[in-house]
Amino acid sequence: MPDKIEFFDEMFGYGADLRTPYVDYNDWFSSEDVANLKSKSKQAETLFRLTGITFNVYGAEEAAERLIPFDLVPRIITAKEWGKLARGIDQRVRAINAFLHDIYHRQEIVKAGRLPAEMIANNEAFLPQMIGVSPPGNIYTHIVGTDLVRAGPDEFYVLEDNARTPSGVSYMLENRETMLHMFPELFSKINVRGVGHYPRALRRSLSACAPPACNGKPCVAVLTPGIHNSAYYEHSFLADQMGVELVEGHDLRIIDGRVAMRTTEGYKPIDVLYRRVDDDFLDPLNFNPDSMLGVPGIMDVYRAGGITIANAPGTGISDDKAIYSYMPDIVEFYTGEKAILKNVPTWRCSEKDALGHVCDNLEELVVKEVHGSGGYGMLVGPAASKKEVEEFRAKLLARPDNYIAQPTLALSTVPILTEAGLAPRHVDLRPFALASPKGVDLIPGGLTRVALTEGSLVVNSSQGGGTKDTWVLED
Amino acid sequence: MLGKTAGGLFWMLRYMERTENTARMIDAGLRISLTRSSAAESEWKSILTATGLLADYSARYDEVIGAQVIDFLLRDKSNGGSVISAVETARMNAKLVRTALTREVFEAVNECWITLNELLANPVREQALPEVLQTIRQRAAFVRGALQGSMIRNDIYDFARIGTFFERADNVARIMDVKYYILLPTIMHVGSAQDNVQWEAILRATSSVRAYQTLNEGEYNPRQIVEHLVLDKRLPRSLAFCYKKIADNLAYLESDYGVRHPCHDMVEEINNRFATTSLDEIFDTGLHEFLTAFVNDSQALGAQIERDYRFTE
Numbered sequence: 001m002p003d004k005i006e007f008f009d010e011m012f013g014y015g016a017d018l019r020t021p022y023v024d025y026n027d028w029f030s031s032e033d034v035a036n037l038k039s040k041s042k043q044a045e046t047l048f049r050l051t052g053i054t055f056n057v058y059g060a061e062e063a064a065e066r067l068i069p070f071d072l073v074p075r076i077i078t079a080k081e082w083g084k085l086a087r088g089i090d091q092r093v094r095a096i097n098a099f100l101h102d103i104y105h106r107q108e109i110v111k112a113g114r115l116p117a118e119m120i121a122n123n124e125a126f127l128p129q130m131i132g133v134s135p136p137g138n139i140y141t142h143i144v145g146t147d148l149v150r151a152g153p154d155e156f157y158v159l160e161d162n163a164r165t166p167s168g169v170s171y172m173l174e175n176r177e178t179m180l181h182m183f184p185e186l187f188s189k190i191n192v193r194g195v196g197h198y199p200r201a202l203r204r205s206l207s208a209c210a211p212p213a214c215n216g217k218p219c220v221a222v223l224t225p226g227i228h229n230s231a232y233y234e235h236s237f238l239a240d241q242m243g244v245e246l247v248e249g250h251d252l253r254i255i256d257g258r259v260a261m262r263t264t265e266g267y268k269p270i271d272v273l274y275r276r277v278d279d280d281f282l283d284p285l286n287f288n289p290d291s292m293l294g295v296p297g298i299m300d301v302y303r304a305g306g307i308t309i310a311n312a313p314g315t316g317i318s319d320d321k322a323i324y325s326y327m328p329d330i331v332e333f334y335t336g337e338k339a340i341l342k343n344v345p346t347w348r349c350s351e352k353d354a355l356g357h358v359c360d361n362l363e364e365l366v367v368k369e370v371h372g373s374g375g376y377g378m379l380v381g382p383a384a385s386k387k388e389v390e391e392f393r394a395k396l397l398a399r400p401d402n403y404i405a406q407p408t409l410a411l412s413t414v415p416i417l418t419e420a421g422l423a424p425r426h427v428d429l430r431p432f433a434l435a436s437p438k439g440v441d442l443i444p445g446g447l448t449r450v451a452l453t454e455g456s457l458v459v460n461s462s463q464g465g466g467t468k469d470t471w472v473l474e475d
Numbered sequence: 476m477l478g479k480t481a482g483g484l485f486w487m488l489r490y491m492e493r494t495e496n497t498a499r500m501i502d503a504g505l506r507i508s509l510t511r512s513s514a515a516e517s518e519w520k521s522i523l524t525a526t527g528l529l530a531d532y533s534a535r536y537d538e539v540i541g542a543q544v545i546d547f548l549l550r551d552k553s554n555g556g557s558v559i560s561a562v563e564t565a566r567m568n569a570k571l572v573r574t575a576l577t578r579e580v581f582e583a584v585n586e587c588w589i590t591l592n593e594l595l596a597n598p599v600r601e602q603a604l605p606e607v608l609q610t611i612r613q614r615a616a617f618v619r620g621a622l623q624g625s626m627i628r629n630d631i632y633d634f635a636r637i638g639t640f641f642e643r644a645d646n647v648a649r650i651m652d653v654k655y656y657i658l659l660p661t662i663m664h665v666g667s668a669q670d671n672v673q674w675e676a677i678l679r680a681t682s683s684v685r686a687y688q689t690l691n692e693g694e695y696n697p698r699q700i701v702e703h704l705v706l707d708k709r710l711p712r713s714l715a716f717c718y719k720k721i722a723d724n725l726a727y728l729e730s731d732y733g734v735r736h737p738c739h740d741m742v743e744e745i746n747n748r749f750a751t752t753s754l755d756e757i758f759d760t761g762l763h764e765f766l767t768a769f770v771n772d773s774q775a776l777g778a779q780i781e782r783d784y785r786f787t788e
Binding site: 050052227239240250263 | 476477478479480481567570571573574578581582585586589630728732734784785788
C-alpha cells in the first residue's frame with residue numbers, strides 16, 4: 001500500500017474545493033457556532049436514548065444497550081448521482097429475484113456455464129426445501145439493502161447485496177426525524193427528498209405479495225426473535241409504523257393450513273409475514289430442530305401457498321460473498337444488460353491461484369468470511385498488526401473456501417463534527433429497495449454509516465461506527 | 476390485538492404500580508422509624524411481609540435493619556420485587572408491547588427507567604431518601620398521565636387499566652392484612668399512642684392520609700380506616716374503587732369483543748361484595764379472613780383473565 005492514499009471527500013473533493021451539493025449546507029454551517037452544534041449533538045443523543053433507539057451488542061460483557069452514535073453533518077447526494085444508483089439498484093434487484101427463481105427451478109445459469117454448479121451445491125445458504133417453490137409474483141427478496149461504497153467522484157461500487165434480511169432502515173427514518181426536529185431551517189432552504197413514506201411503501205409492497213390463500217385485505221405481521229435481539233427496536237418500530245402486529249414464534253400456530261396469531265379474540269390467519277428471523281430458525285420441523293424462535297410447519301404452509309414469507313427462505317444464496325463475485329455475470333445473464341453498478345474486484349480463496357495471490361498480499365487486502373456479516377471475522381490488512389495478519393493467515397489456509405478477498409478501497413469520506421470542527425471520516429451507504437410484482441421501489445435516501453475513528457475503514461455499528469442522515473437532493 | 480400484547484400491558488402497569496407502592500411503603504416505614512424507633516424493626520418486618528419478600532430477605536440477612544431493608548427494597552437487582560427490578564420489568568414489558576403504546580407512554584416508562592437507574596446506581600444516603608422516594612412516585616405518575624392523556628380508549632387501554640387496579644387492590648389488601656391485628660377494634664388498643672402511629676403508617680403506605688382526613692373529619696379510628704380502605708368508593712386506592720374499575724374495564728372488553736367470559740362472572744361477584752357487605756359483617760367474619768378470601772379470589776380472577784384473553788398459550 002502506498003504511503004499516502006488520497007481519499008475523495010464528498011464535501012471538499014480532493015482538495016479544499018467545496019463540491020456543489022454541499023454549497024447551501026456549507027453556507028448554513030459557516031454561520032453556525034460549533035459549540036452550539038455540539039450541544040445539539042448531545043441533545044440528539046438524549047432524544048435517541050429516550051425513544052429507546054438502542055441496540056444490543058452480542059458478546060458484550062454487560063447486556064447493556066448502546067446507542068449508535070449519530071453525526072449531524074448530513075451525507076448529500078445529487079439527483080444525478082442518485083439517478084444512476086437507482087437504475088443500478090433496480091437492475092440488480094430484478095436480477096437477484098430472477099437468479100433466485102432460476103436457482104430453485106431449472107438452474108439455467110449453471111447449464112449455460114456462467115456459474116459453477118458447486119457454487120450452489122456446496123453452499124450453506126442454498127435451501128433444498130425451496131426447490132420448485134414459486135413465491136407470489138416470483139419475488140424472493142422483497143426488501144434489499146444494497147451496500148455501496150464510493151471511491152471517487154463517479155466511482156460507486158456495490159460491496160454487498162444484503163438480500164436476506166437487511167437491517168438499519170429505522171436509523172434512516174429516525175435520523176431524518178432527528179434532523180427535521182433539530183434543524184428545520186435547513187430543510188426549508190434545501191430541497192431534500194423525503195424518506196418518511198417508507199413504512200407505508202413497505203406495507204403496500206408486502207400486501208402486493210399476498211399468497212393465494214388470502215381473501216380480502218392482506219394481514220401483514222412482523223416476526224421478531226424477541227426483545228433481546230440486537231435489532232428488536234427496528235422490528236417494533238417497523239411494525240408500529242406499518243400499523244401491523246409484531247409477533248414472535250410462540251404467538252403463532254398452524255391452524256387449517258394457515259399460520260395464525262393468537263389474539264385476545266382467538267387465532268387469526270396471517271397472509272404476509274415479514275420475518276426478521278434467520279432461515280435456520282424459521283421452522284424447527286424443516287430446519288434447526290432446536291429453534292424456539294420459529295413456527296413448526298410454516299414451510300409446509302408456505303409451499304402450499306398459505307402464507308408469504310418475506311424475504312423468502314433461501315434468499316441468502318444470492319448475497320453470499322462468494323456468489324457476489326459472479327454478480328456482473330448474473331446481472332447480464334438475467335437482464336441482458338451490462339451491470340450498471342460495479343462490483344469490487346474479488347478473489348475467491350477457494351481458487352488456487354487466487355489463494356496464492358491473497359496470501360502474498362494479505363497486508364494490503366480486506367479478507368472476509370463468505371457467510372460473515374456485521375464486520376465480524378474479517379481482516380483489514382493495512383490496519384492489522386503483523387501478529388493479526390499471521391493469525392488470520394492460519395485461519396485462511398485452514399479453510400480457504402470460507403474466504404474472499406478484496407483490495408482495500410479508498411473509501412470516500414464525509415466530514416463529521418468534532419470538537420475542533422469538521423473532520424473527514426470514511427462512509428458507506430445502504431439504500432433500501434422494495435420489490436413486489438409491481439416493480440422495484442427505491443427510497444431516495446438510505447443509511448450512511450461512518451467510521452468515527454480517524455483513518456478507520458470499518459463502519460459497522462458493532463465495531464463502533466456511527467450513522468448520518470442521507471440526503472438525496474431534488475432535481 | 477395479540478394475547479401476548481394484552482398480557483404485556485397488564486404486567487407493565489402492574490409493575491409500574493408496584494414500583495410506586497413499594498416506594499410508598501418505604502416512606503411509611505421511614506416515618507415510623509423516625510418517630511418511634513422502638514417500633515422500627517417490627518414495622519420493617521411488616522413491610523417485608525406485605526411485599527411478600529420477607530423470606531427472600533431473611534435468606535440473605537440475619538437482622539432486620541432499616542438501612543438494609545431500604546436498600547433491599549429499592550436497589551437490589553437480585554430481588555425481583557425491588558423498585559429497580561420492578562421498573563426494569565415494567566420497561567421490558569413496555570418494549571414487548573411497544574406497538575400498542577403511544578410514543579408518550581413508551582417514553583414515560585423509558586425515562587422512568589433511565590432516571591431510576593441513575594438515581595439508584597449507588598446506595599441512597601439517608602438524607603437523600605425522601606427526595607428519591609418522591610422522584611419514584613413522580614415518575615410513576617408521569618406514566619399514568621401519559622397513558623390517560625394520549626391513549627385511545629380501546630382494548631389496549633382496558634388491559635392497562637386492569638393491570639393498574641389489580642395490582643393496587645392486591646397491594647392495599649396485603650398492607651391491611653399485615654396490620655389487621657392493630658385494626659381490630661379491641662378496647663385495649665383503641666386510642667393508644669402506638670395505634671395512632673400505626674394507623675397513620677397504613678394510611679401513609681396507601682397514600683391516603685389527606686383523603687382520610689378530608690373524608691373522615693380528622694379522627695383516626697380503626698373502623699373508619701377499614702371502611703375507608705375497603706368500602707369507600709371515593710378513594711382511588713380503596714378495594715371497592717379498584718374493583719369497580721376492573722369490573723368496568725372488563726365490561727368494556729365484553730361489549731367490544733361481544734364475548735362474555737368466566738372472568739366477567741368472577742369480577743361481578745367480587746365487586747358485589749363491596750356493595751353488599753357492611754363493615755360490621757367484615758369485622759364479624761374477621762378482617763383477616765375477609766382480606767385473605769379477597770386476595771385469593773383476586774388471584775384466581777387474574778389467572779382467569781389471563782386464560783380468557785389468551786395472554787399465553
